[in-house]
Amino acid sequence: MGASELTGMRLYNTLTRSTEPFAARDGHVGVYVCGVTPYDTTHAGHAFTFLVFDVLVRFLRASGVDVTYVQNVTDIDDDILRKAKAAGVGWRELGESETAALRRDMRGLNATDPDHFVLATDHIDDMVTLISALVDAGYAYESGGSVYFSVVSDSDYGKLSQIPRDQMLAVANERGNVPDDPKKRDPLDFVLWQAAAPDEPMWDTPWGPGRPGWHIECSAMSTRYLGNTIDIHGGGEDLVFPHHESEMAQSELATGDRPFARAWMHVAMVGYQGEKMSKSLGNLILVRDVLAAYHPDALRLYLLSHHYREAWEYVDDEVERWDGIRRDLVEASEFSAFGRDIVVDVSSQREKFYNAFNDDLNVPEAIEALREVAQAILEAPEDEDTRDAQDTLRELADVIGLSLDGPD
Numbered sequence: 001m002g003a004s005e006l007t008g009m010r011l012y013n014t015l016t017r018s019t020e021p022f023a024a025r026d027g028h029v030g031v032y033v034c035g036v037t038p039y040d041t042t043h044a045g046h047a048f049t050f051l052v053f054d055v056l057v058r059f060l061r062a063s064g065v066d067v068t069y070v071q072n073v074t075d076i077d078d079d080i081l082r083k084a085k086a087a088g089v090g091w092r093e094l095g096e097s098e099t100a101a102l103r104r105d106m107r108g109l110n111a112t113d114p115d116h117f118v119l120a121t122d123h124i125d126d127m128v129t130l131i132s133a134l135v136d137a138g139y140a141y142e143s144g145g146s147v148y149f150s151v152v153s154d155s156d157y158g159k160l161s162q163i164p165r166d167q168m169l170a171v172a173n174e175r176g177n178v179p180d181d182p183k184k185r186d187p188l189d190f191v192l193w194q195a196a197a198p199d200e201p202m203w204d205t206p207w208g209p210g211r212p213g214w215h216i217e218c219s220a221m222s223t224r225y226l227g228n229t230i231d232i233h234g235g236g237e238d239l240v241f242p243h244h245e246s247e248m249a250q251s252e253l254a255t256g257d258r259p260f261a262r263a264w265m266h267v268a269m270v271g272y273q274g275e276k277m278s279k280s281l282g283n284l285i286l287v288r289d290v291l292a293a294y295h296p297d298a299l300r301l302y303l304l305s306h307h308y309r310e311a312w313e314y315v316d317d318e319v320e321r322w323d324g325i326r327r328d329l330v331e332a333s334e335f336s337a338f339g340r341d342i343v344v345d346v347s348s349q350r351e352k353f354y355n356a357f358n359d360d361l362n363v364p365e366a367i368e369a370l371r372e373v374a375q376a377i378l379e380a381p382e383d384e385d386t387r388d389a390q391d392t393l394r395e396l397a398d399v400i401g402l403s404l405d406g407p408d
């Protein structure tokens with residue numbers, strides 16, 4: 001295995017609405033994934049998103065690419081403050097406990113730790129630097145101790161989401177925008193820095209004490225670790241607007257560098273019982289509950305059996321079926337058929353596996369190729385040697401992130 005597997009890789013880019021060739025820059029790829037606002041973690045929708053990028057990183061590294069993987073935590077936010085108050089705990093205490101739960105759940109699913117797992121509250125100075133650049137350039141304005149991005153100042157605003165300008169406000173209002181803020185020049189303008197409110201956390205800035213807006217956090221953290229142009233920027237598709245739209249606009253205008261991201265990858269939503277799985281609706285399948293009943297490989301296989309760009313609905317009984325498939329893979333990895341004359345050849349299945357990853361991260365197709373390798377091993381006559389095939393099985397299973405560590 002080596003860099004040859006990356007040759008011909010194509011990824012769907014949300015910005016261009018097309019599947020495009022993707023290659024490393026000087027053997028390196030920087031990946032930034034928008035993480036959680038830490039309250040009520042970790043549900044199956046979270047896990048699906050983060051496992052998609054986990055297998056992307058695994059595949060790139062298996063292909064000989066040096067990857068820097070950054071994932072953030074939005075640890076200061078209106079929702080955290082609201083939930084902490086309702087629960088009678090400190091906002092930082094809530095964030096720390098929920099973040100620890102997320103990391104425990106994802107490690108339980110054998111997800112690779114990001115190279116940089118970063119908290120918004122550790123990067124206030126980086127945010128102030130970007131906001132200052134936007135104010136100085138006339139793209140943002142201070143009003144009543146808050147600072148806002150002037151959407152009308154950016155003629156390209158909307159190029160990622162492709163939502164018509166006259167329809168943006170309704171969508172933004174559903175996702176945290178406050179249209180009747182009297183300090184705004186325009187209802188669609190979004191807050192970069194929010195003036196301090198009583199009993200809320202605050203940091204000192206040139207505009208007075210307060211806390212950061214949502215979008216500026218990711219701009220500051222991504223550029224801090226990956227530079228002004230990120231190779232792959234990812235997250236759930238519900239972040240396209242206004243979060244990623246706003247993040248791209250302010251980043252490109254603050255740094256003067258375009259594009260902000262070479263490729264935008266967005267993972268489709270997971271439904272449950274006819275609704276989108278979400279914290280706000282409360283219809284959550286929690287990872288820790290599933291892992292209490294099933295091997296992590298079973299849940300991992302079930303989630304990754306869906307293409308990342310296709311919305312799907314979680315069905316409880318399906319994990320049981322995938323646990324049976326997992327057991328077949330384990331049996332194949334432990335099967336003993338060490339014949340002398342004929343070697344079981346699974347080179348075509350291996351090629352199919354890597355071709356699937358190159359084809360817009362088609363992990364379901366790759367899993368099918370992995371199952372074909374296992375089938376070839378299990379069906380091999382006793383006089384055929386399966387050892388090379390089993391090495392291939394373990395190699396491909398590692399790219400999928402499977403442990404193959406036993407029946408239970």
